Amino acid sequence: MPTGSHPASRRIFGAPLRYIQGPGALSETGPTAAAMGPHALLVADAFVLEMVEPAVTGSCRQAGTQVTPLVFAGEITPAEIERLVTAARALPAHVVIAAGGGKGIDAGKAVAHRLQLPVVTLPTIASNDAPTSKIYVVYDEQHRLLKVEHMPCNPHAVIVDTALIAKAPRKLLLAGIGDAISKKFEVAQCHAAQGPNIFGGLGTRAALALADLCFDTLLAHADGALAALERQSPDPSLEAIVEASVLLSGLCFENGGLSVAHSMTRGLSALPETAHELHGLQVAYGTMVQWQLERRPATFMDEMRAFYRRIGLPMNLRQLGLPRAATDADIDTIAALTLSAPHMRNFDRPLSAQDLVQAMRAVESEISTQETKHETP
Ligand SMILES: [Zn+2]
Numbered sequence: 001m002p003t004g005s006h007p008a009s010r011r012i013f014g015a016p017l018r019y020i021q022g023p024g025a026l027s028e029t030g031p032t033a034a035a036m037g038p039h040a041l042l043v044a045d046a047f048v049l050e051m052v053e054p055a056v057t058g059s060c061r062q063a064g065t066q067v068t069p070l071v072f073a074g075e076i077t078p079a080e081i082e083r084l085v086t087a088a089r090a091l092p093a094h095v096v097i098a099a100g101g102g103k104g105i106d107a108g109k110a111v112a113h114r115l116q117l118p119v120v121t122l123p124t125i126a127s128n129d130a131p132t133s134k135i136y137v138v139y140d141e142q143h144r145l146l147k148v149e150h151m152p153c154n155p156h157a158v159i160v161d162t163a164l165i166a167k168a169p170r171k172l173l174l175a176g177i178g179d180a181i182s183k184k185f186e187v188a189q190c191h192a193a194q195g196p197n198i199f200g201g202l203g204t205r206a207a208l209a210l211a212d213l214c215f216d217t218l219l220a221h222a223d224g225a226l227a228a229l230e231r232q233s234p235d236p237s238l239e240a241i242v243e244a245s246v247l248l249s250g251l252c253f254e255n256g257g258l259s260v261a262h263s264m265t266r267g268l269s270a271l272p273e274t275a276h277e278l279h280g281l282q283v284a285y286g287t288m289v290q291w292q293l294e295r296r297p298a299t300f301m302d303e304m305r306a307f308y309r310r311i312g313l314p315m316n317l318r319q320l321g322l323p324r325a326a327t328d329a330d331i332d333t334i335a336a337l338t339l340s341a342p343h344m345r346n347f348d349r350p351l352s353a354q355d356l357v358q359a360m361r362a363v364e365s366e367i368s369t370q371e372t373k374h375e376t377p
Helices: 026-036 044-064 078-087 100-117 172-181 184-191 206-231 236-256 259-267 279-292 298-309 330-338 352-366
Strands: 020-024 040-045 066-073 095-101 119-123 137-140 145-152 156-160
Touching: 026 044, 026 095, 026 119, 026 156, 040 044, 040 100, 040 172, 044 066, 044 095, 044 330, 066 078, 066 100, 066 279, 078 330, 095 100, 100 119, 100 145, 119 172, 119 236, 156 236, 172 184, 172 206, 172 236, 172 279, 184 206, 184 236, 184 279, 206 298, 259 279, 259 330, 279 298, 279 352, 330 352
Parallel strands: 020 156, 040 066, 040 095, 095 119, 119 156
Antiparallel strands: 137 145
């Protein structure tokens, strides 16, 4: 639904119908899918299919639903969506089960959207909040962002098996933490600017509260969750971080809106070296820039830098893949493209390219704008 199609005063909150998380949760797929009919399509790439198919088909068979796998080729382009949809149309289907990381989930959403079927998402990693969201992203053959599509509703169910997530590489969970850490601040800025959420309405008090909970959960449980990942064994900290990265983060961006940190992902796509870094790691860097623009006190910046350093989130462009110290030209290029992102309007004051350049320079040199800007109140 395009933003702005509701009167400006409407508060809107949307969410998946059901969220199920825990070790072995894949066994919930059968009863969930069977409620929608006896035929399900399982969309996943070949690697993920091997990982989830036995548990998914077994659980569905027990519940009386037959599963047909559709192998996703790995890149979500219009041609690949067309190929999957053509194959899907030839099959009986009452529900689409979408499994994988961001792209596998998005491929399943695209098929469900085109066939007007409900979708159940099964994230196998917790690197982003796509599984709870109603949007999916389509790329061209050169892997440039082509469009963001909106399903009419959020997924029917999100099923997160933390026994699978516990085996994922550390960098992927870090990306999930990075995608989530911005939300408290982006939601607060969007709220202050009266910006629209993804449903074209104003955020609710619930969205603000969830954003605070998301941030507090990350600070309290990131270390424990990363330790659980080393042991490849879920524990309460990993459960908390997965909930923050998949459920809370998704509810926050859809219901609370976005601001500078996510706009930065557009700017970072301008440099080939930072363009291909994981979305959540780009957002972690963008959050540092947003904090500078918010003129956060030096004590806050020091605490956040210590947190980033301890767990391994990127604090500068070099850590985001740039093979050199950032030049003025690098920063100007990123700032110019970032400024074109619509979420940049969701900030407590209008921002110029110069504001962004100054904030990025402060981030790169690890100093607070509080220390450099005497006019700052
Ligand atoms: Zn994100």
